[in-house]
Amino acid sequence: MYNTVKRKSFFSTSFIVSSKAKRGVGMKRFFLKLAVVLVFVLFFTSIAFAASSKAVLSSRSEKDFRSKQLRRMSVILSNLSELGFMNFDMRSVTKDVIPIELIQFGIWHNYFNNPKRYVSKCKIKNCKWGSYRIRGKYVTRSIKKYFGVNYSRLASASKSVPPYHFDGKFYHFNNVHREAVYFTRVNRAYKSRTGRIIALGEVYNADNRYRLGSFESVLKPQRFGGKRTWAVISMKTEYYK
Numbered sequence: 001m002y003n004t005v006k007r008k009s010f011f012s013t014s015f016i017v018s019s020k021a022k023r024g025v026g027m028k029r030f031f032l033k034l035a036v037v038l039v040f041v042l043f044f045t046s047i048a049f050a051a052s053s054k055a056v057l058s059s060r061s062e063k064d065f066r067s068k069q070l071r072r073m074s075v076i077l078s079n080l081s082e083l084g085f086m087n088f089d090m091r092s093v094t095k096d097v098i099p100i101e102l103i104q105f106g107i108w109h110n111y112f113n114n115p116k117r118y119v120s121k122c123k124i125k126n127c128k129w130g131s132y133r134i135r136g137k138y139v140t141r142s143i144k145k146y147f148g149v150n151y152s153r154l155a156s157a158s159k160s161v162p163p164y165h166f167d168g169k170f171y172h173f174n175n176v177h178r179e180a181v182y183f184t185r186v187n188r189a190y191k192s193r194t195g196r197i198i199a200l201g202e203v204y205n206a207d208n209r210y211r212l213g214s215f216e217s218v219l220k221p222q223r224f225g226g227k228r229t230w231a232v233i234s235m236k237t238e239y240y241k
């Protein structure tokens, strides 16, 4: 009796043990499978999440690019177009020893936007170079700000129409009657592989908002006055017929 019970119990326990062991193996397999499945699920969801968050990030940065940076580009290019600079290329402009177009821009930009602060009446009586003058350093600064070029060895632009005379400190010039003012609006901009920015948009007449044409401009990132901005490399406008 005792033996059988013991044996029974022995068998039963051994049975229990073995079934427990078997069940244990089954459980182990189950958990292993579950773990594998979980790892896969986690792996793919993380990939999907990363991809989606990346998509969200890129679309967000594109949105920012549209709202803020495109507006800033528009302001930069409007400073050119308001002076009639709608077709120019820095490669050809800076080919000459005296960059006439840059000097013109440097003088007229200040005359147009901040005459009280930077432009003064010429002190020379009946000055043959003009009744206005501007300090050369302001011309240099505007050229750097908009074109990223350090033009510090200033010179007269006598070939310019009208001419601009540099006396070693000031540029002398005459006022020129100005008519329509044009402004630009950048609609789209993207970064090229070389790090240049291609900006696309339209030129408008400020008076009646008439669209004059579409343009393509190349810009490059630069720092000016401790701020990140863009220097204009070229602007090419095709006028609408």
Ligand SMILES: [Zn+2]
Pocket (backbone or CB within 6 Å): 122, 123, 124, 127, 128, 129, 130, 131, 132, 133, 172, 173
């Ligand atoms: Zn003068």
